[in-house]
Amino acid sequence: GESVGLHLPTLSVQEGDNSIINCAYSNSASDYFIWYKQESGKGPQFIIDIRSNMDKRQGQRVTVLLNKTVKHLSLQIAATQPGDSAVYFCAENIGGTSYGKLTFGQGTILTVHP
């Protein structure tokens, strides 16, 4: 069945460092991947997405890398700030999110120390 999982449940970094959050997925049919940030008491906030026809996509201070060969997704955050502290989820979908469900992983807790 479909599943998305994370290698590291917690990540602790110093302010200014770069952070890398990893995610593995098992469904080779997945063609759309999204990273969400969830702060305590709030709903998931969209960060960046990538389609399976791409292997890299950059946003503001964030980069998502997709390796379809090993079914691996990563989120890189440059110059991590205390405000980046949150739980980060990767999610996958088949056929585009408007047409169905997102399958989420367990999440990685990112803690940024000043």
Place this chain on the structure above:
Amino acid sequence: DAGVTQSPTHLIKTRGQQVTLRCSPKSGHDTVSWYQQALGQGPQFIFQYYEEEERQRGNFPDRFSGHQFPNYSSELNVNALLLGDSALYLCASSQRGVEETQYFGPGTRLLVL
């Protein structure tokens, strides 16, 4: 531009009761999805509504039902509440065929005693 809104923010019910949660999608969005997020877990898909019909359903019992109104807002109903239904219920909206990203609301925290 209004984002996704949900009501109420918190709710306490007892076992066996019924609950209705409400969601207003982001302006311009026509598709609403509902998720259940247990403490310490990722959200799990319940179902998705488009054009007032349930289009896809996750692995949830029939006690979970929903509705979408002509203005695209949606309700999630849960009957015969169980202790295990205690969770954060999230609504996400998107625009089919145009903006596929799902944007989430703040959620409704349900506690079943």
